Amino acid sequence: MAATSPRRRDATKTRQLLLEAALQRFTRDGYAATTVRDIADDAGVNVALISRYFKSKEGLFEACLTSSVDEVRRTNGDTPLSRTPEAIARQIAGPCTEGLPHHLVLLLRSSGDESADRIRLDLLRSYGQRLSVAAGWPEDDEEMLLRAQIVLAAATGIALLRTKSGLEPLASATAEDLVPPLRDLIDALLKRP
Amino acid sequence: MAATSPRRRDATKTRQLLLEAALQRFTRDGYAATTVRDIADDAGVNVALISRYFKSKEGLFEACLTSSVDEVRRTNGDTPLSRTPEAIARQIAGPCTEGLPHHLVLLLRSSGDESADRIRLDLLRSYGQRLSVAAGWPEDDEEMLLRAQIVLAAATGIALLRTKSGLEPLASATAEDLVPPLRDLIDALLKRP
DNA sequence: GTACTTGGTAAACAGATGTTGACTTAAAAA
């Protein structure tokens, strides 16, 4: 089957549609406030297909989470510290204007499921460590790890506050607006003396 | 009725019990994931009393929100900038060890209700403004207001990450651990040149 | 003690929600 002739019935395509719709809903409204019927309607497919392709609502949530984790890893993978403020600013500010979901915000959503929580924790931990190391600190420096995690927390907090409350001027600040303060923040927390 | 001889049937007392239980649940699990039966069980009272004393689940949530807003206003009311890091650190770190709810985290919870969202937004806005002014900036400085709101976002992000994910060392950092990085963060974002 | 007010309880309700199984139909294989 050539990629140019799309089947009218395409399992992978509808799976993708469901994943994207779920990503948006879960990120914006959280796990509990989102119904499978909402997601299915957004995707324009039948509700029963969620159970078919993802086994359950929780399965779909986990799929969203891993997809989001991959995206974050891919986007901010090997950014040097000097470019971290821009990377974070783009991560925070970019999606809001493009209608895409905030990957960082999804990381704060919880289904109460244990395996989902582990996925989330793994990313947060490794990302914090990467940040600390990128700043030029030894891997086992607990104090700097704490500071790196505070940077992470700040980034997620900003992303969340932007989407949840229309707090101005934060809510509609552009990536360019966010870079200078983020640079100050990151420098203050991670810069070597 | 003397305060020393508690009535076995005390409306204000059970109202308070419900409020405290709800505060804890809403803060920890969010609005949608919390059921009125959970709250009633925690408080050790009948479910129907929620509708009686707070009209509805949303009414109870709003009561929690205003109570939390008052608490935040009372605690961090007129703190000068020099003592802000300690105040925030205590706000973030204190409750976690005492089993009390994180007022900052509740501010990120949403019921989808409009009036609740306005309460939340009002506090965030005024708090951001107060922070900017406390740092010695004119009230209408948009750029500094943005920076103040980023401080606010960082604080809430930290509080949220501490409660939601067991991200170490952030999750079990004491108030004393948090003060130095928070001071660096606040100084970097708000200090006059 | 009796009447009355009020705090509390229990059961039932209507609607929503996640999930399942039987059925239909489009596409591919024969």
Next chain:
DNA sequence: TTTTTAAGTCAACATCTGTTTACCAAGTAC
């Protein structure tokens, strides 16, 4: 064309959730 496989639909289910109503009982006033 006929058969077979897979994608999608539909309706029902069991359960959960917020709310209401009717009822009970403790405390107060008479």
